[in-house]
């Protein structure tokens with residue numbers, strides 16, 4: 001339960017109730033929460049065993065949204081266990097794996113960069129790590145299911161887990177950061193992995209900047225292709241990975 005110590009805690013409480021309401025009442029807008037919800041819906045519909053990765057956690061809003069949606073679909077599938085489907089073990093196998101939520105961020109704000117955007121200046125998006133942990137606890141997410149790694153992606157990439165990635169949420173705006181994130185997660189991308197790029201069309205959709213450039217360069221050097229799935233929010237894009245077997 002929340003203890004209403006401060007205005008900050010009270011606002012966190014209100015935000016969480018709003019998220020729960022949207023998920024519980026199926027109020028899915030075409031925004032990041034709606035995209036995460038759809039991605040978890042797909043993971044459950046296809047019984048894709050894998051973990052959740054987020055590159056760019058900031059205060060934890062999307063991590064919490066992701067957790068709420070995953071819980072929603074898991075409960076739904078658990079309740080359907082007694083339905084007279086032909087069961088060949090796929091649902092059972094899927095439910096045996098509880099996804100780990102991996103979050104990577106400096107938590108000290110944006111790293112040095114030359115993107116030239118005021119809103120992405122080094123040090124912006126500084127977050128209180130303990131407050132992120134507290135917010136995650138309020139949605140039942142703590143270690144070992146939650147794995148948060150403070151530091152630059154390039155320095156924490158060895159903490160990538162052993163299982164395939166079901167959903168990868170890249171929300172770090174910058175070209176170099178997105179390139180580091182993709183190179184870290186590359187060994188865990190598999191057929192059907194969902195890639196969500198929160199800032200895909202930032203920089204007026206310039207192919208030579210930001211997450212767009214990072215994805216294009218990544219695809220040139222890896223045996224992976226991506227299929228556009230849907231666009232969401234003001235500048236975001238979801239893809240489905242196809243693993244090319246060479």
Ligand SMILES: C[S@@+](CC[C@H](N)C(=O)[O-])C[C@H]1O[C@@H](n2cnc3c(N)ncnc32)[C@H](O)[C@@H]1O
Nearest residue numbers: 056057058061062105106109125152153172177
């Ligand atoms: C837009 S915020 C993420 C927003 C978050 N997903 C949410 O739901 O509110 C971008 C984050 O990416 C982080 N970031 C960017 N580049 C990074 C890098 N190379 N290593 C670690 N963190 C990075 C920043 O610290 C910042 O917190």
